[in-house]
Amino acid sequence: MKISLRIIQDLLDKSKKQRSELREAYALVPSSHCRRKALCCSLLPEMSLVEALAAIQCLSEMDPGIRFRLTGSLVQYFFLNSVRITSCPFLVDKNCLIYENRFFGCRAYGLWPRHYYNELATRSHQTKRYNQEQWQNLGISLPQEVVDFQVSYCPHVKPDVGSSVDDETLPHAADKIEILSKQLAPWHESFRHTYFLDLSFLLASLIFGLTEAVQMKFAFVKDYVKTGNQAGLSEIVGNLPDVFAALT
């Protein structure tokens, strides 16, 4: 099921309670200190719909110039993240522009027990290998270094209290967020199954249409693999509409 701008506006209107409770769920993640190396920001994290809505609300309230820049970064990220390792589109000069609203994945990074983090990383790598096969079936070989790229476990993050986080705390917070997001049915499932929990895909679909965004991605990836060229994309990114400006 496609998510339109009108549906996003409806969801923003109806999800005030869930977005407020999202902050309570985030507060379950132990506060921590890190060296702000921004290693965790090498990818746009997966997120649930309720988290995507919080980020969209944040984008809609931003200075138009910054929003335009982030819109371009998100669209570029969607089109080329299969062939190029780029940092999270929200990271600018080592600063997260939505830090107060950053996603659960960002908050939990570095706090997972190492064995749990490694399991998550293995699952993520399996998904990327599967995607690589799908691209291969279309005649496109993705660069192996991009397929194999993983954000490594970070030893620099420490909880403010105690030396480590127990095995239940983070899954418990993740479950709470999932429950909140499920209250936004049927769009919660649509964001998972149609947009693969990817805000950059949702944004590209809002701008170009769902099918068109996928077709364009195919063309840009093919061109990039063949020529290393992204000139056509740069021109498109320079002329994007400000889709989130109309949201209230």
Ligand code: SF4
């Ligand atoms: S949302 Fe912010 S904290 Fe999270 S990965 Fe992106 S830049 Fe880093």
